[in-house]
Amino acid sequence: MAAKPHIPLDVLRQQVCACHACMLADGRTQTVFGAGNPNARVLLVGEAPGRNEDLQGEPFVGAAGQNLNRLLTLAGLTREEVYIANVLKCRPPSNRDPRPEEIELCAPFLREQTRTIDPEFIVPMGNFATKFILKTDRGITRLHGHLMKAGKFKVFPVFHPAAALYHEEKQLALEDDFVTLGKLLTQQQ
Ligand code: URA
Numbered sequence: 418m419a420a421k422p423h424i425p426l427d428v429l430r431q432q433v434c435a436c437h438a439c440m441l442a443d444g445r446t447q448t449v450f451g452a453g454n455p456n457a458r459v460l461l462v463g464e465a466p467g468r469n470e471d472l473q474g475e476p477f478v479g480a481a482g483q484n485l486n487r488l489l490t491l492a493g494l495t496r497e498e499v500y501i502a503n504v505l506k507c508r509p510p511s512n513r514d515p516r517p518e519e520i521e522l523c524a525p526f527l528r529e530q531t532r533t534i535d536p537e538f539i540v541p542m543g544n545f546a547t548k549f550i551l552k553t554d555r556g557i558t559r560l561h562g563h564l565m566k567a568g569k570f571k572v573f574p575v576f577h578p579a580a581a582l583y584h585e586e587k588q589l590a591l592e593d594d595f596v597t598l599g600k601l602l603t604q605q606q
Contacts, residue, residue, distance in 0.1 A: 423533040426455055429526060433506045438522040441507035447474045451502030451530060458602065459494065460536040461485070462527065462546040464577065465505035465515050476501045481579035484588075485542075488578060491592055492599035500534050502527060504549050515545055524549070531570070537605070539570045540598065543577025550574075562594045564601065571605070573598055 424432075430450045436442060449466035452475050469479035477485045489495060505515050505523050527549075531539065541547040544557045550567055551560070557574055565572045575594045581587040 421532075423535075424529050426530065426533055429529050429533070433526055436506070436523075436526075439507075439519050441505065441509060441519060444510050445507040446471045448506045449474055449476050449503060449508075450506060450526075451500060452476055453496060453500035454498050455500065455534060457498060457500040457534055457536050459499045459538045459540060459598075460531060460534055461499055461501045461540045461542060462550060463501070463503045463542050464545045465503050465512075466508040467512055467579075468508065470503075471508035476503055477578070480582060481577070484578040484582060484591075488591055488595040491595040492602065494599070494602075500530075500536065502530055504546055520545070520549060537571060538598070538602070539567065539572045541572065541574045543580060546577075547574040561590060562597060571601075573601065 433448045433450050436448070449470045463476060466476065467479055467481070470476055476482070486496060489499065504520055504527055506526060509515055509519070539550055541550045547557050547560055548554065550572055551565060551574070553560070557576055560574045561576055563574070565574070573594070576587045576591045578591065581591045
């Protein structure tokens with residue numbers, strides 16, 4: 418059977434912009450599709466846009482984004498060389514947790530983004546992204562910092578950079594994990 422053609426990112430972005438599949442569309446300022454290098458070796462996946470992301474249309478531009486920028490440098494990476502996306506493309510009201518039906522409706526966009534970018538590593542950040550990518554009920558506390566596989570992708574889960582802002586032990590674990598990610602990237606060229 419012939420492989421399914423990949424959908425170009427700009428076409429996917431337009432589909433996301435036009436999406437009204439769930440009620441999150443009613444409360445959004447704009448969708449947050451994702452940003453970065455379309456040929457990235459590393460795809461980082463967060464949970465959902467927050468207030469700043471909803472206003473600016475870019476992922477991880479608030480306090481969690483500042484933390485992520487610092488963490489990336491520990492892995493020897495820049496934002497320009499990775500791709501950053503979220504499980505949900507619209508902000509949940511008051512930053513509440515994503516609902517299962519919202520994840521299910523939004524999931525095809527992240528799946529297609531992943532197929533098109535075709536990264537070597539996927540780094541899910543936090544519980545929602547990790548459960549989604551690995552199809553597991555195991556929590557991030559047990560899974561972070563372990564290299565796993567999902568299909569052909571290497572998966573390296575880490576704590577969410579926002580959760581770590583107020584928990585020093587999570588921040589230290591995140592920093593360790595990004596250093597490890599940097600080593601994995603140099604070992605596995
Ligand atoms: N938290 C996320 O999970 N994603 C963002 O884009 C910003 C904060």
